[in-house]
Amino acid sequence: MYPLLTGLTVIEASSFVASPTCGLYLAQMGAEVIRVDQIGGGPDYRRWPVTPGNDSLYWENLNRAKRSVALDLSHPQGRELLQALVRATGQFVTNFPAKGFLAHDTLAAGRADLITVRVMGWADGSPALDYTVNNAVGYPMLTGDGPDPVNHVLPAWDLLTGSYAAFALLAALRHRDMTGAGGEVRLPLSDVAIGTVANLGSLAEVITTGADRPRLGNTVFGLFGRDFVTGDGVRTMIVVVTHRQWANLVAALGLGDAIAAVEVTRGVSFAADDGARFNHRDALFPLFESAIGARAHADLATAFDAGGIVYSAYRPMHAAVADPALVANNPLFGACENPSGAVYPAAGAFATLPAMTRQPPRPAPRNGADTEAVLTERLGLSSGEVAHLIDTGIAGTTT
Structure with a gap:
């Protein structure tokens, strides 16, 4: 108070x-x-x-x-x-x-x-x-x-x-x-x-396009973002909101050459274009699924933290309550x-x-x-x- x-x-x-x-x-x-x-x-x-x-x-x-x-x-x-x-x-x-x-x-x-x-x-x-x-x-x-x-x-x-x-x-x-x-x-x-x-632009979107946005499941509209499953079965949400995060994510997963090949094939550059990453997700997602699915969550977490990549594993609420950073050690609570x-x-x-x-x-x-x-x-x-x-x-x- x-x-x-x-x-x-x-x-x-x-x-x-x-x-x-x-x-x-x-x-x-x-x-x-x-x-x-x-x-x-x-x-x-x-x-x-x-x-x-x-x-x-x-x-x-x-x-x-x-x-x-x-x-x-x-x-x-x-x-x-x-x-x-x-x-x-x-x-x-x-x-x-x-x-x-x-x-x-x-x-x-x-x-x-x-x-x-x-x-x-x-x-x-x-x-x-x-x-x-x-x-x-x-x-x-x-x-x-x-x-x-x-x-x-x-x-x-x-x-x-x-x-x-x-x-x-x-x-x-x-x-x-x-x-x-x-x-x-x-x-x-x-x-x-x-x-x-x-305020979020969705009213204007519907009026100007004349259509509803397609339903995307856990894919984030207009960005590179989706849930992926790690090699040890941990479902994790990853979202890229800056161009630096994109570069660091590609590097952390060793996907530089594979991404470059997609860029050549599709005639696009993903380095500084959120829309391109979203529009070509059909080519990108399989690459990331394979790379993420080959590594354990703890290994990826270390690499992602070092690169400032935004991610979070899905967990039930009781696990969130048991997280010391969220509750026990949080000065919000008393x-x-x-x-x-x-x-x-x-x-x-x-x-x-x-x-x-x-x-x-x-x-x-x-x-x-x-x-x-x-x-x-x-x-x-x-x-x-x-x-x-x-x-x-x-x-x-x-x-």
Whole structure:
């Protein structure tokens, strides 16, 4: 954690990945993020993976360093309390619907400079998930080698949207500091997805060529890159992104003469032309398959490291977790007590900031752990008033 956003309080009412990710990143940079959920937990409170005791490992990691308020949001008074918290702080992050009791105009009626960041599915307000948006923009029809679509396991659009939401909130805060104006920032998953397609040139590619890109399996489009199997059976991804890497890869594998012969036959030069390496992969790949397949992975790794060649063996996630460079010896991780009681390294802020020490990660709260304190601090309720809310089931605390 870093104390860069100390003094900033954000109310978060959300579920699943994108909106909680926004709150997580803000909290890791020092903001006080108060997550408000239904008493007993929202729809993601038991989201898999879970412990044997049915505590969500997903939830307690996406909600680290936050505070938790539990309210009965089905009750008018519970909704009024959430509205009051939003107005009292002036910053609100949510993926709840844009209509109803959390509509920005409704909330801003009591706080004109309120900034709301609303994560959405589609721009028209209709629901969508990462997995359905990904299908809509076409990536599963580019992944794999066909004919069936291949979904991604990683919820990339959720994570990108959460990151962009945190950035957008800070930009809106800067605008408010300069003008005094609040407003609602709407951030649909669909716009993040199709906008990213455009930023990567793929939208222009389809329009200008009039066709979809061919499905290439593990081959990298437009570069020399693919998976190869070493002599001892280790499947390894190799990608060339600079001309020097190409020269060093050819030298490491002793393929100079064979590559030169292909260049003469095809009338091309591969030395400084990514496109030529890609277009003539039918001639190049068999040469590399043979050379790589004749050597052990450890031998190749030594040669590749010396040449600055980008490569990585495929491995299951449990092997990555056991890699000291990634986890045990990585200052990103720290020890932290978890609400579930499970013991494992906890991730802190990703960035390393100059002249600042990354603070240890903090745990996620139990549902309602901070209800009493937040209602007292932020709304000025007395202990008796808070006790009455708890006794009547409007507010909840951990048990």
